[in-house]
Amino acid sequence: MKIGLLGHGIVGKGVREIIDAGATWEVRELSVKKILVKFDWELVDPRCTQDAKDILDDPEIDVVVECMGGIEPARTFCLEALAKGKHVVTSNKKMLANSCGELFACALAHDVAVHYEAACGGGIPWMASLDRTRRVDDIDGFRGIFNGTTNYILSEMASGGKSFAEMLKEAQSLGYAEKDPSDDIDGFDVKYKVALSCVKAFDVIPNIDGILTYGIRNIDQVDLAFCEKNGYACKLIGKAKRDGARVSAMVMPAFLRKEDVFSNIPLNFNCIESVSKTLGAATFVGQGAGSLPTAHAVVQNIVDIWKKQDPEINPKDNVIVDNSTYCGVFYIRSANIDKAASYVDKEAGECAVVTKRMTINELSEIVKDLNDSGMFVAEVAK
Amino acid sequence: MKIGLLGHGIVGKGVREIIDAGATWEVRELSVKKILVKFDWELVDPRCTQDAKDILDDPEIDVVVECMGGIEPARTFCLEALAKGKHVVTSNKKMLANSCGELFACALAHDVAVHYEAACGGGIPWMASLDRTRRVDDIDGFRGIFNGTTNYILSEMASGGKSFAEMLKEAQSLGYAEKDPSDDIDGFDVKYKVALSCVKAFDVIPNIDGILTYGIRNIDQVDLAFCEKNGYACKLIGKAKRDGARVSAMVMPAFLRKEDVFSNIPLNFNCIESVSKTLGAATFVGQGAGSLPTAHAVVQNIVDIWKKQDPEINPKDNVIVDNSTYCGVFYIRSANIDKAASYVDKEAGECAVVTKRMTINELSEIVKDLNDSGMFVAEVAK
Numbered sequence: 039m040k041i042g043l044l045g046h047g048i049v050g051k052g053v054r055e056i057i058d059a060g061a062t063w064e065v066r067e068l069s070v071k072k073i074l075v076k077f078d079w080e081l082v083d084p085r086c087t088q089d090a091k092d093i094l095d096d097p098e099i100d101v102v103v104e105c106m107g108g109i110e111p112a113r114t115f116c117l118e119a120l121a122k123g124k125h126v127v128t129s130n131k132k133m134l135a136n137s138c139g140e141l142f143a144c145a146l147a148h149d150v151a152v153h154y155e156a157a158c159g160g161g162i163p164w165m166a167s168l169d170r171t172r173r174v175d176d177i178d179g180f181r182g183i184f185n186g187t188t189n190y191i192l193s194e195m196a197s198g199g200k201s202f203a204e205m206l207k208e209a210q211s212l213g214y215a216e217k218d219p220s221d222d223i224d225g226f227d228v229k230y231k232v233a234l235s236c237v238k239a240f241d242v243i244p245n246i247d248g249i250l251t252y253g254i255r256n257i258d259q260v261d262l263a264f265c266e267k268n269g270y271a272c273k274l275i276g277k278a279k280r281d282g283a284r285v286s287a288m289v290m291p292a293f294l295r296k297e298d299v300f301s302n303i304p305l306n307f308n309c310i311e312s313v314s315k316t317l318g319a320a321t322f323v324g325q326g327a328g329s330l331p332t333a334h335a336v337v338q339n340i341v342d343i344w345k346k347q348d349p350e351i352n353p354k355d356n357v358i359v360d361n362s363t364y365c366g367v368f369y370i371r372s373a374n375i376d377k378a379a380s381y382v383d384k385e386a387g388e389c390a391v392v393t394k395r396m397t398i399n400e401l402s403e404i405v406k407d408l409n410d411s412g413m414f415v416a417e418v419a420k
Numbered sequence: 421m422k423i424g425l426l427g428h429g430i431v432g433k434g435v436r437e438i439i440d441a442g443a444t445w446e447v448r449e450l451s452v453k454k455i456l457v458k459f460d461w462e463l464v465d466p467r468c469t470q471d472a473k474d475i476l477d478d479p480e481i482d483v484v485v486e487c488m489g490g491i492e493p494a495r496t497f498c499l500e501a502l503a504k505g506k507h508v509v510t511s512n513k514k515m516l517a518n519s520c521g522e523l524f525a526c527a528l529a530h531d532v533a534v535h536y537e538a539a540c541g542g543g544i545p546w547m548a549s550l551d552r553t554r555r556v557d558d559i560d561g562f563r564g565i566f567n568g569t570t571n572y573i574l575s576e577m578a579s580g581g582k583s584f585a586e587m588l589k590e591a592q593s594l595g596y597a598e599k600d601p602s603d604d605i606d607g608f609d610v611k612y613k614v615a616l617s618c619v620k621a622f623d624v625i626p627n628i629d630g631i632l633t634y635g636i637r638n639i640d641q642v643d644l645a646f647c648e649k650n651g652y653a654c655k656l657i658g659k660a661k662r663d664g665a666r667v668s669a670m671v672m673p674a675f676l677r678k679e680d681v682f683s684n685i686p687l688n689f690n691c692i693e694s695v696s697k698t699l700g701a702a703t704f705v706g707q708g709a710g711s712l713p714t715a716h717a718v719v720q721n722i723v724d725i726w727k728k729q730d731p732e733i734n735p736k737d738n739v740i741v742d743n744s745t746y747c748g749v750f751y752i753r754s755a756n757i758d759k760a761a762s763y764v765d766k767e768a769g770e771c772a773v774v775t776k777r778m779t780i781n782e783l784s785e786i787v788k789d790l791n792d793s794g795m796f797v798a799e800v801a802k
Contacts, residue, residue, distance in 0.1 A: 056556065056698055064555045161699055163549050170548060173446045173723050174438065174716055299705060302684045311705075316438055316712040316719075317543055323681060323693075323703035330698040334556055337698075341555050347729070 039344050042093035042124075043073040044115055045106035046080055049129045049156065052333025053103055054083075057340075064341050071099055074106075094118050101340055104128040105156075113137050120144045120152070125348075127339040129156035129332055132221070135230035138243045139355040151348040153339035158231040159184065161331025162324035164310045166338065168238040169349050175314035177239040181277035184231040186306030186326045187214045187222040188254050188274045192291075193304055196262050196271065202254070214306055225253035225274065225289040232276040232287050239312065240280045241353045248359030250288040250398060256414040257291065260389060261371055265293050271301035272416065286361045288398075291416035293369060298419065299323075361398040367418040368401050369393045374410040393418055421726050424475035424506075425455040426497055427488035428462055431511045431538065434715025435485055436465075439722075446723050453481055456488075476500050483722055486510040487538075495519050502526045502534070507730075509721045511538035511714055514603070517612035520625045521737040533730040535721035540613040541566065543713025544706035546692045548720065550620045551731050557696035559621040563659035566613040568688030568708045569596045569604040570636050570656045574673075575686055578644050578653065584636070596688055606635035607656065607671040614658040614669050621694065622662045623735045630741030632670040632780060638796040639673065642769060643753055647675050653683035654798065668743045670780075673798035675751060680801065681705075743780040749800040750783050751775045756792040775800055 041057065043050050054073065060066040072093045073086045080086060093099055094115065102119035104126060106112045112133045116126050121144060128134055134141065134154050145152045155165040159182070171177065183189050190212075191205040200208075206223065209215040221227045233246045254274055265272050270293035278287035294301045299321060303309040308326030313319050325331040342348065370392040372378045378390035381404055392404065405415065423439065425432050436455065442448040454475045455468045462468060475481055476497065484501035486508060488494045494515045498508050503526060510516055516523065516536055527534045537547040541564070553559065565571050572594075573587040582590075588605065591597040603609045615628045636656055647654050652675035660669035676683045681703060685691040690708030695701050707713040724730065752774040754760045760772035763786055767773065774786065787797065 052698075061558060061697065062555060162702060163545075163552060166552060167545050167549070170545060170720065173444060174719050176443060297684060297686065299681060299684050299686075302679060302681055304679065304681075315443065316434075316716040318707050318710070318713050320544060321705035323705065325700050328700070331700050334698040337556050338552065 039068050039100050039340070040071040040098050041068060041101045041103055041340060042096065042099040043070055044090065044093065044102060044104045044112070046073050046075045046086070047105065047107070048329045049105035049332045049336065050103070052329035053105065053336050056330070056333050056337050064344070065337060067344055068337070068340055072096065090115055094122060099124060101125045101127060101343055103336055103340070104130055105336070106130065107132070109133045109136055116141060116152070117144055120148050120150055123148050123150055125150045125153070125343045127153045127156070127336055127343070129154070129160070129336055131157040131227065131230040131234060135233040135246055138233070138237060138353070142351055142353065146352060151343065151351065153342060154234060155339050156332045156335035158234045159308050159310050159322070159324070159326055160335050161326060161328060162308055162310060162322045164322050165238055167320065167322060168235070168312060171312060171314055171317055171320070175316050177280070178313045178315065179277065179279035180235055180239055180310060180312045181275055182310030183273050183300060183303050183308055184228045184276045184310065184326065185222055185274060186308055187219070189303060189308070190214055190306040192254065192257070192272055192274065195257070195259070196265070199259065201259065202257050223253050223255045225251040228274060228276040228289045232278055232289060236278050236285060236287060237353050239278070240285060242285055242357035243353050243355045244285055244287055244357050244359045248287070250290070250361055252290045252415045254291055256412050258414065261414050261416070264369070264391065268293070269296050270294060270419065271296055273300055273303070275300070284360050285357055286364050287359045288361060288364070291414070293416050293418045295419050364398045365395065367393060367395045367420070369416045369418050370404060370408070370413065372408045372410045372413045374408050377408050421450050421483060421722070422453040422481050423450060423483045423485055423722060424478065424481040425452055426472065426475065426484060426486045426494070428455050428457045428468070429487065429489070430711045431487035431714045431718065432485070434711035435487065435718050438712070438715050438719050446726070447719060449726055450719070450722055454478065472497055476504060481506060483507045483509060483725055485718055485722070486512055487718070488512065489514070491515045491518055498523060498534070499526055502530050502532055505530050505532055507532045507535070507725045509535045509538070509718055509725070511536070511542070511718055513539040513609065513612040513616060517615040517628055520615070520619060524733055524735065528734060533725065533733065535724060536616060537721050538714045538717035540616045541690050541692050541704070542707070542709050542717050544690055544692060544704045544708060546704050547620055549702065549704060550617070550694060553694060553696055553699055553702070554621070557698050559662070560695045560697065561659065561661035562617055562621055562692060562694045563657055564692030565655050565682060565685050565690055566610045566658045566692065566708065567604055567656060568690055569601070571685060571690070572596055572688040574636065574639070574654055574656065577639070577641070578647070581641065583641065584639050605637045607633040610656060610658040610671045614660055614671060618660050618667060618669060619735050621660070622667060624667055624739035625735050625737045626667060626669055626739050626741045630669070632672070632743055634672045634797045636673055638794050640796065642771060643796050643798070646751070646773065650675070651678050652676060652801070653678055655682055655685070657682070666742050667739055668746050669741045670743060670746070673796070675798050675800045677801050746780045747777065749775060749777045749802070751798045751800050752786060752790070752795060754790045754792045754795045756790050759790050
């Protein structure tokens with residue numbers, strides 16, 4: 039089966055390497071025919087081209103692998119490939135989470151499929167396990183450490199005592215974090231992955247703006263000292279639950295009990311757990327990113343297509359996320375002591391710390407009222 | 421697709437419940453036609469019979485699910501079913517690990533398959549993930565907490581300070597441990613599961629007697645005090661590695677660093693990790709036993725058969741396990757102080773404790789020389 043690669047960066051190179059190496063008989067059934075690159079200096083392989091038409095118009099190419107990143111032109115290329123009867127495999131969570139509805143509809147109309155195991159929990163067989171679990175069970179919910187970069191920052195801040203700014207710089211120098219780290223540290227990357235997991239787990243496309251999202255940009259050693267004192271570890275958690283037709287979904291730092299498996303996920307690893315009726319809790323730990331683990335997930339999807347093991351995807355579009363009945367204990371640390379005084383039950387140096395059981399609506403009201411761009415919010419485990 | 425159940429105990433009942441409930445469209449394609457029970461008082465359902473022939477001779481039955489436990493008559497029934505062109509799904513690790521070769525050969529000869537996801541890591545999609553990973557990668561090795569009963573005993577001994585005898589009694593009263601607990605506490609149950617994982621991961625049937633096996637029968641609070649003092653947690657680990665044609669495999673208590681994810685697996689949960697070239701380390705945590713999680717795995721295998729997603733199994737038989745080049749740091753605690761003196765580098769009260777880097781052959785020689793039925797052996801993590 040012939041494959042066209044859109045993009046030859048970290049993931050694209052990994053896909054080419056795995057397929058060229060052909061370690062198993064399944065992989066030896068696949069071949070990369072053409073590779074779209076952006077710049078002259080990337081034309082390192084006779085298969086490289088700078089014209090997407092060479093791939094999209096090639097009738098021999100059955101599968102288009104999109105690993106360009108960014109929304110455009112990735113989205114347009116994927117729609118064109120689908121319209122031409124080619125299957126699409128993508129590792130691009132941002133593009134897919136923002137264009138799920140039209141991509142799935144286009145795939146359905148042209149009797150092909152969109153696969154995206156690599157877009158969420160790359161090196162963890164998370165998406166594949168959801169597909170399998172759902173053959174026997176409905177999924178009730180999931181939670182996960184979906185972002186390796188922030189897990190690295192949080193783990194190292196806790197063990198090494200460094201500041202957030204120092205750790206971010208270190209993560210950038212290691213290549214874990216982008217120059218513009220907003221997608222990671224403000225929780226958007228996790229939000230996209232939660233949205234895609236909702237598609238797989240619940241057969242719904244949530245409105246991504248409805249996924250409540252708090253990041254770790256403002257975390258400070260004072261917050262980690264609170265964790266240490268009270269037996270918690272801080273992790274950035276994305277999670278969602280289904281209750282009948284209602285879907286709740288959120289991204290938020292969480293203070294988890296130290297004996298929770300999630301508290302002990304090191305470095306840039308991911309950890310995701312599904313809960314379903316007969317299987318119960320099933321947890322998956324692995325490398326959420328990296329060239330070969332992510333490329334492995336892409337190649338698995340190509341093998342799925344080759345084996346005609348396409349999942350039936352026809353999720354309900356535009357499902358409104360509803361967190362209104364969600365209730366939890368939340369930690370809010372703000373330097374706006376005057377305002378915070380009315381909520382406060384603890385003081386931490388020059389900051390006020392609120393830890394109270396409340397609904398999401400109450401949380402949002404307090405956050406709005408405090409109006410503090412340096413505020414840090416986390417959910418506290420029972 | 422019609423199913424005959426051999427056995428209506430904890431697993432069998434779960435399988436019947438899941439199929440009768442029919443939560444998904446895949447499961448609604450299945451039906452349980454007959455159920456073999458042993459005693460009169462088990463004839464609670466019109467589908468129950470006390471004659472195995474009612475199932476084995478029924479041409480309408482495509483799949484025989486064996487969850488009787490024990491080696492005979494389970495083995496004979498499975499061979500008969502395969503010879504009659506019926507697929508077999510079994511949760512019986514003891515029977516399968518002892519009869520792999522003949523069962524797979526019989527299946528191959530009659531163009532049917534033996535499925536056994538439930539026999540190892542029941543509620544964890546461990547076997548299924550190995551199948552999937554192997555489509556793209558060779559598996560280099562695996563390690564796991566494969567036995568929930570011993571994990572429960574070890575976790576509770578460490579946190580509650582109770583003796584092994586007390587905790588074993590408690591596990592028995594909770595139904596986790598059998599009246600004859602030898603399979604669990606002497607490591608045989610893990611040995612069977614390591615053998616079956618070798619079949620899946622490496623395509624070899626190891627000689628199970630060659631799998632070096634130490635259990636937790638002799639563990640004492642003095643060993644856990646050693647762990648606590650040195651920052652370790654004690655877990656019973658089964659593991660295997662492949663290096664070219666050589667397969668090493670062993671079952672042994674291990675002192676793991678507290679920050680290792682394995683150290684924090686609570687209660688009766690299982691945790692298994694595979695390592696492969698492009699995916700890297702992938703770890704799975706879930707309930708290794710229990711009626712519904714185990715039955716879920718059985719039903720997944722029936723869906724595999726229905727979807728014609730049979731794995732190609734033709735493993736190399738009688739592969740001799742070779743631990744000769746394995747080297748590690750081992751902890752040996754013995755009351756045989758006189759003999760142990762020649763090896764000792766630490767003393768613990770009235771016992772001698774050896775912790776030294778050595779080969780498996782050296783370990784076996786010391787163990788033989790000490791000749792102490794109360795001795796406790798563990799591997800110490802780097």
